[in-house]
Amino acid sequence: MQDTLQRLFQFKAWADDELLTALARLGGESPITGLAIKALSHTYVVDRIFVAHMTRKTHGYSSANLSEPPTLEVLSADIRKSDREYIDYVALLDPRQLAEQIDFAFTDGVPGRMSREEMLMHVITHGIGHRGQVSALMLLNCLPPAKDGFTTYLHEAEASTRRRAAA
16 A cells, blocks of 8 residues: 555645646636635645644644635645655555554544544545646636546656656
């Protein structure tokens, strides 16, 4: 599972970068950009909350949403940094740590308990969902969505082992 998680977090970083790059091309005046910032800043906050849970640190968030939306430039830098931190974090985990059950409180105060592996899978699937929302907005506005398929990522990142020339 460790190798799979490492690949999934590398994929997450790639897909986030593809989407953030596509949004930057739209510019700040696009209504899509504002909606995308709302969805992606929520994903970013959840990512930070769960890394805090896994490392048993406080996160300081009282909500899974920011009170003030950041600029796309600031959010992009924060997401890219967070993605790098997750890649590094996952690389250090062993099977015992992945299975460890961690008690925490959701932002509404409700207690929770999940394994570290479950938290990591939540971060992956949660991000996929919100990137999909942004892609749907792009499609509804006749814009091509960013590349975000795991198969596309694998064939670009591992082109030599997939018998395909790199794009």
